[in-house]
Amino acid sequence: MDISIGELSRRAGVKVPTIRYYEQVGLMPLPSRSEAQQRRYGEPEVARLNFIRHARELGFEMDAIRELLALSSDPERPCGDVDRIARRHMAEVEKRIRKLTALRGELRRMIGECGQGRVGECRVIQTLADPSHDHGRLADH
Amino acid sequence: MDISIGELSRRAGVKVPTIRYYEQVGLMPLPSRSEAQQRRYGEPEVARLNFIRHARELGFEMDAIRELLALSSDPERPCGDVDRIARRHMAEVEKRIRKLTALRGELRRMIGECGQGRVGECRVIQTLADPSHDHGRLADH
DNA sequence: TCTACGGCCTCTAGCGACTAGAGGGGCAAG
DNA sequence: CTTGCCCCTCTAGTCGCTAGAGGCCGTAGA
Known part of the structure; x- marks a missing residue:
């Protein structure tokens, strides 16, 4: 003590x-x-x-x-409530993993397409500037 | 306009x-x-x-x-700087994915061990109460 | 005796990226 | 004339801390 x-x-x-x-x-x-x-x-x-x-x-x-x-x-x-809280949290974690994995895929693709030329032709910039994409609500990390 | x-x-x-x-x-x-x-x-x-x-x-x-x-x-x-920023970010995303995947593993194990009995024997509570674990610095999500 | 050190105290403000709310103006339709 | 909608500014709240200012207390060394 x-x-x-x-x-x-x-x-x-x-x-x-x-x-x-x-x-x-x-x-x-x-x-x-x-x-x-x-x-x-x-x-x-x-x-x-x-x-x-x-x-x-x-x-x-x-x-x-x-x-x-x-x-x-x-x-x-009884520990049902405890279990419920833990499962709810795990569902949240899994959601974030899915989201981040999707992001990683898109980043990978974007970076792979960059030909190391000039910014004017850079696929990274072009991809970011393209308004047609929509990934739903802004990311929560 | x-x-x-x-x-x-x-x-x-x-x-x-x-x-x-x-x-x-x-x-x-x-x-x-x-x-x-x-x-x-x-x-x-x-x-x-x-x-x-x-x-x-x-x-x-x-x-x-x-x-x-x-x-x-x-x-x-030249778009080397752009590429560098994108790669740095992707490394961050991958780090977060690794961290969250590790968390998911531990949560899964913890939840799997819960026998749905009473809180007194609940593995979820016991795991959380066990001070011997150390996951390094507190999580950044 | 002076002073430096370390640990403790309280209180306030800052981080990132917004979001919510108060309180108000102006303009067109019903 | 009132209702509704859009716009304005400014302030404070979110989450989980972290950093800093400014100060107290007790001990140990010069």
């Missing part, structure tokens, strides 16, 4: 300002304070912050992490 | 506030104005905005688009 924010940072692999930010947005609880008003944490906070970091690394959004944290606090609850 | 911002928006497939934003950040030029101070555009602006939209759909960042626009204005220049 009685861990400073710096040590929590080292133990969970999350930067100090990020921890304070998580506190601000309610992902981390308001910690107790030392006499000099410094934050003090314990093992539960280390675990919680590790959970958050790992979920962020897997690309879960903060709202989803909030849900997952709430769900994980009740071990008796 | 003498196209309103609304018609430019329709012709290029870019929302009106976005056009004004592009003007603000210097991607689109300051247009001439009607007597009532409304923006008036011509064909060159339609082409330029289409170029921008298409490049954005391909995921180019605004700085890269600025460069591409500058390069495309000189047809005599």
Whole structure:
């Protein structure tokens, strides 16, 4: 117990300002304070912050992490909700992969057609200037 | 000629506030104005905005688009720079695809292990709580 | 004793690429 | 005369942080 924010940072692999930010947005609880008003944490906070970091690394959004944290606090609850959140996120990831793969294809084609001549005949520029393409809404990466 | 911002928006497939934003950040030029101070555009602006939209759909960042626009204005220049920008961008896209594919793999494994029991035994929660994983820096999508 | 260092504190602003909203003007049709 | 539509400017919000200013506190070395 009685861990400073710096040590929590080292133990969970999350930067100090990020921890304070998580506190601000309610992902981390308001910690107790030392006499000099410094934050003090314990093992539960280390675990919680590790959970958050790992979920962020897997690309879960903060709202989803909030849900997952709430769900994980009740071990008796059936884990259908957890599963649903994870599947929803995976569907998002797969969508982004499809989108990026399509982009890569078009970029590859475009670059392959560039004959290294002058900009006036450059296929890259011409492709970009051609208004007939439409890839639906602007990309979300 | 003498196209309103609304018609430019329709012709290029870019929302009106976005056009004004592009003007603000210097991607689109300051247009001439009607007597009532409304923006008036011509064909060159339609082409330029289409170029921008298409490049954005391909995921180019605004700085890269600025460069591409500058390069495309000189047809005599050899297009090595254009090619370099496009290749750099494609390398970025490929990096993101690799990252997301790795994430998908881990999500799939995690979800596959969930026995649909209670949260207490849920593999999804356990995997997230396990601090031993480290995927390097937090994901950039 | 002075001073440098490191860690902690709060608060504010910035990133990219928009999007949303407030609050208003002007013009044509019904 | 009112309704609706298009246009204007300006400000603030999105997401998940990150960077910086400015300051406190305690210790260790010269």
